[in-house]
C-alpha cells in the first residue's frame with residue numbers, strides 16, 4: 001500500500017489530500033501550519049513537521065501556485081528523495097519547466113507526472129475533479145487507483161502535455177466568462193433584463209459552463225467566491241500566451257486580466273473580472 005505525502009493544502013490541495021486519505025495513509029505538509037492541523041483533525045492525516053521527512057513516502061504530491069514553488073521544494077528535497085519515488089504535481093504550471101524537472105528527476109530514477117486538475121474547489125471536494133496526466137503510461141497504469149482516489153483521471157501523453165492543455169483550458173475559461181459578461185451587458189444596455197436573457201441563452205446554442213454556472217451562481221448574486229484567485233488565473237493566461245503565439249480570438253483577454261488585477265488585486269476571486277463589464281464604465285479596449 002502506498003504512503004502518500006501531500007504538499008500544499010490550499011483551496012484545491014486541501015480537498016485532494018482529504019480524498020486521498022480515505023484510501024491511503026496520507027502525510028501532509030503546508031507552509032502555514034494551522035491548515036495542516038485543521039486537515040489532520042478533519043481527515044485524520046498525519047502532519048509532517050520537517051518537510052524533508054516527506055521523502056519517506058512512496059508518492060509525493062504537490063498543489064502549489066506555480067512550478068516555481070514546486071521546483072524550489074524539489075530542489076531542497078532532491079538529495080533525500082529515494083529512487084523509485086513517484087512525484088505527482090497537481091499544480092497548474094509551465095509545460096516546458098515541467099519537462100525540465102522530469103528529465104532531472106529521471107536521472108535518479110524518480111518518476112514525475114504533471115497532473116493539473118480542473119473543476120474547482122467543489123469538484124475537488126466531491127472527488128469528481130478532472131485530472132489530466134502527463135508522464136510514463138505504464139507507470140500511470142500501475143498507480144491509476146491513486147489518481148482515482150481524488151479525481152477522474154485522464155492520461156494525455158508525455159510530461160508537459162497535461163500542463164499545456166490546462167493552460168489553454170484556463171484561457172478558454174476566463175475568455176468564455178468575459179464573452180458572456182459582455183454579451184449580457186450589451187443586452188442590458190438596450191433595456192433587456194439580463195436574467196431573462198440568461199435564461200433564454202441557457203436554453204439556446206450560445207450557452208456555456210459560464211452562462212450555466214458561474215454567471216448565475218457568482219456574478220448575478222454578487223457572490224464572488226468561486227475559490228480561484230485572479231492572480232492564479234493571470235498566471236495561467238500568461239502560460240497560455242506562450243503557446244498561442246499569434247492570438248486572434250484571445251487578443252483582448254490579456255489586457256482585461258491586467259486591468260482587473262490593477263483594480264481588484266491578485267487575491268480577488270477570478271469571477272470579479274466581470275465587474276469590468278457590469279460595474280466599470282472606463283473599460284479600456
Ligand code: NDP
Nearest residue numbers: 008009010011012031032064065091092117120227228232
Ligand atoms: P491557494 O492559493 O488556495 O493555495 C496555495 C497553496 O500553496 C497553499 O497551501 C499555500 O500555503 C501554498 N504556498 C504558496 N506559496 C508557497 C511557498 N512559497 N512555499 C510553500 N507553499 C506555498 O491555491 P489553489 O489551491 O487555488 O491553487 C493551487 C494550484 O491549483 C494552482 O496551480 C492553481 O492554478 C491550481 N488550480 C486551482 C483551482 C481553483 O479553482 N482554485 C482549479 C484548478 C487548478 P499557505 O497555506 O501557507 O498559504
